[in-house]
Amino acid sequence: MKNIVIFVVSDTLSEIGELLVKAGKSCFESSIREVRFHPFINDKKSIDYLLELAKKENGLVVYTFNSPELKSYMETEARCWSIPIYDVLGSLVETLRGITGEEPTHNFKPTPELDDHYFKKVEAIEFAVKYDDGKNTSHLDEADIILIGVSRTSKTPISIYLANNNFKVANIPLMPEVEPPKELFEISNKKIFGLILDPKHLVDIRTERLKAMGLTGTSNYGSNERVMMELEKAQQLFDKLGCMVIDVTSKAIEEIAAIILANIMRR
Amino acid sequence: MKNIVIFVVSDTLSEIGELLVKAGKSCFESSIREVRFHPFINDKKSIDYLLELAKKENGLVVYTFNSPELKSYMETEARCWSIPIYDVLGSLVETLRGITGEEPTHNFKPTPELDDHYFKKVEAIEFAVKYDDGKNTSHLDEADIILIGVSRTSKTPISIYLANNNFKVANIPLMPEVEPPKELFEISNKKIFGLILDPKHLVDIRTERLKAMGLTGTSNYGSNERVMMELEKAQQLFDKLGCMVIDVTSKAIEEIAAIILANIMRR
Known part of the structure; x- marks a missing residue:
């Protein structure tokens, strides 16, 4: 797949996704046409709309969701439409699950500790x-x-x-x-x-x-x-x-x- | 493995690693004791020193390196010492490699485009x-x-x-x-x-x-x-x-x- 558009999607800000995609893009300049940022995607209708765009435009959807419901909706729908997706936290969570032998307590907490x-x-x-x-x-x-x-x-x-x-x-x-x-x-x-x-x-x-x-x-x-x-x-x-x-x-x-x-x- | 210390290591700033690890940590609070940040690790001696610490302290090393040489040194040595590591950009680069069918042009560019x-x-x-x-x-x-x-x-x-x-x-x-x-x-x-x-x-x-x-x-x-x-x-x-x-x-x-x-x- 060439001429790819990366959609960075989140139900809050997508800071990690933004930094990660910018770094990743620099390794594949010739294949990636554009990166678009979609923070604060808070309902299924908006996800449907983005997936429709992604389908049309050779899209890869890079996502983080706080809401487990929206996360799983995104994953199911993208699979249905055969749209490639990448979960920003997914592979680190997998690594930590492997090392600790524990299940993650929740999807992820975007706010830092007040330390x-x-x-x-x-x-x-x-x-x-x-x-x-x-x-x-x-x-x-x-x-x-x-x-x-x-x-x-x-x-x-x-x-x-x-x-x-x-x-x-x-x-x-x-x-x-x-x-x-x-x-x-x-x-x-x-x-x-x-x-x-x-x-x-x-x-x-x-x-x-x-x-x-x-x-x-x-x-x-x-x-x-x-x-x-x-x-x-x-x-x-x-x-x-x-x-x-x-x-x-x-x-x-x-x-x-x-x-x-x-x-x-x-x- | 419990009581884990995560070492966030980079030869520049480790902003992406920092954000990613903070989010990941929140899913495994009970197993992760501490996160330590080590930016600007620019030579093999410093990597040796960090790996020694990581070995002693149930360490997971989360890393980004601009220098391909330091990156590969880190990976080889960590394998030698059986220290778990996680490449911040690795899984996204793999995903992009799969989608584009291309080899990444270089490891990664930390500086944004002046757009x-x-x-x-x-x-x-x-x-x-x-x-x-x-x-x-x-x-x-x-x-x-x-x-x-x-x-x-x-x-x-x-x-x-x-x-x-x-x-x-x-x-x-x-x-x-x-x-x-x-x-x-x-x-x-x-x-x-x-x-x-x-x-x-x-x-x-x-x-x-x-x-x-x-x-x-x-x-x-x-x-x-x-x-x-x-x-x-x-x-x-x-x-x-x-x-x-x-x-x-x-x-x-x-x-x-x-x-x-x-x-x-x-x-």
């Missing part, structure tokens, strides 16, 4: 929001990671992504007209990461942003000269701090975060 | 940070979801979680002394969610927070009377707006977000 790990994550997220965009520089030393860079180098989404992985992150914007906070020079440069971007790319991104804000032609924010000057000043600061510098051009947030974390963990 | 879906998520995260804690109320109508509630009702982490799932979220703190922004009355109340918390629980959380800030006894922020008064005033506003109200007591962020999204999607 230390959970509260640390919440704390990290609150920290990242509080320390976004240089809003806060007091107690900067409490941060595990500090990101610095000129406007539009993805500081905010990288901070939030790292916070979701339990790291406390602060980010500070660099502008030639503003002195960087003195606290930066008082903490270990091993925590600091300078972000740069290809100048041409940065000009494009800023021009798009100005357009979106209805501000074309009224600002030098998106000009070549301005961007080059900002990046040079930023590089001077990175040199002075002796921090690691990451070129974020054409990299996904996840990729940049992985570089940062690999670096932090190695120490 | 529309990706940029929408980044935009949603930037929006949530910009519209956190009432910092911004202009263009509030651009939000998909607006959370309102008194201090310490988890507005920020819920907003970020929803943003990670591509929803634009604003959150606005309620204080009896401050008039709620008039923009709240100009947008559909179907987008607005009022958050409440059991008063006793809220008193405890605030008392802890004051302690953490070294401010015990200096504020009425954590007093019974203050908390009751704030919650009453908040309820009055919720009634006036006619918005949905969610009691967040003892609920995980994921659970609260699922309630909100189920409600939004149903419309």
Whole structure:
């Protein structure tokens, strides 16, 4: 079967399914045409509708259901229609059943335990929001990671992504007209990461942003000269701090975060 | 095998493994003692060390590796030591191999494509940070979801979680002394969610927070009377707006977000 459409279906969010399918898709790029996400599918009629689509479009249905009733309905109907399906939790549950010799107590609990790990994550997220965009520089030393860079180098989404992985992150914007906070020079440069971007790319991104804000032609924010000057000043600061510098051009947030974390963990 | 310890191992972050194991664990609570996370395992020595631990502690190793070399080393060694292992992507890749009749091109790509879906998520995260804690109320109508509630009702982490799932979220703190922004009355109340918390629980959380800030006894922020008064005033506003109200007591962020999204999607 070629030209496959993967339907990621769940009666809540389908986070695990989403991550799993994206990773799986990358191994079969030439055969998979598209991935579609269908969270909050809460009744049999919606399942019927999705299966009908899947039948028409060379569909593979990748699913997680909290409701045992909907899960078994999906499985029975898909078998009837000969539609291939994949249960996201199925093979892990089978493995655990084999190892423990136990029957699973219920299908699956999508909500985490309110344990230390959970509260640390919440704390990290609150920290990242509080320390976004240089809003806060007091107690900067409490941060595990500090990101610095000129406007539009993805500081905010990288901070939030790292916070979701339990790291406390602060980010500070660099502008030639503003002195960087003195606290930066008082903490270990091993925590600091300078972000740069290809100048041409940065000009494009800023021009798009100005357009979106209805501000074309009224600002030098998106000009070549301005961007080059900002990046040079930023590089001077990175040199002075002796921090690691990451070129974020054409990299996904996840990729940049992985570089940062690999670096932090190695120490 | 009882009293199992699950080792979640990866040469990058182990996000998929983490989510999958947490869900799987909830089906076998009585047999699984602990879950430990080991991201950024980048050499054979570290794998040896982990396998030694796993052998001692009734371990199941749940793994994803980008590096084919480390992946195959892990599998060979674990077999040697008779340690049970589970490849997070293995069974989906097998399913896709069966359907497509193709060999997977490589092991797996952990980074997402820089497509529309990706940029929408980044935009949603930037929006949530910009519209956190009432910092911004202009263009509030651009939000998909607006959370309102008194201090310490988890507005920020819920907003970020929803943003990670591509929803634009604003959150606005309620204080009896401050008039709620008039923009709240100009947008559909179907987008607005009022958050409440059991008063006793809220008193405890605030008392802890004051302690953490070294401010015990200096504020009425954590007093019974203050908390009751704030919650009453908040309820009055919720009634006036006619918005949905969610009691967040003892609920995980994921659970609260699922309630909100189920409600939004149903419309």
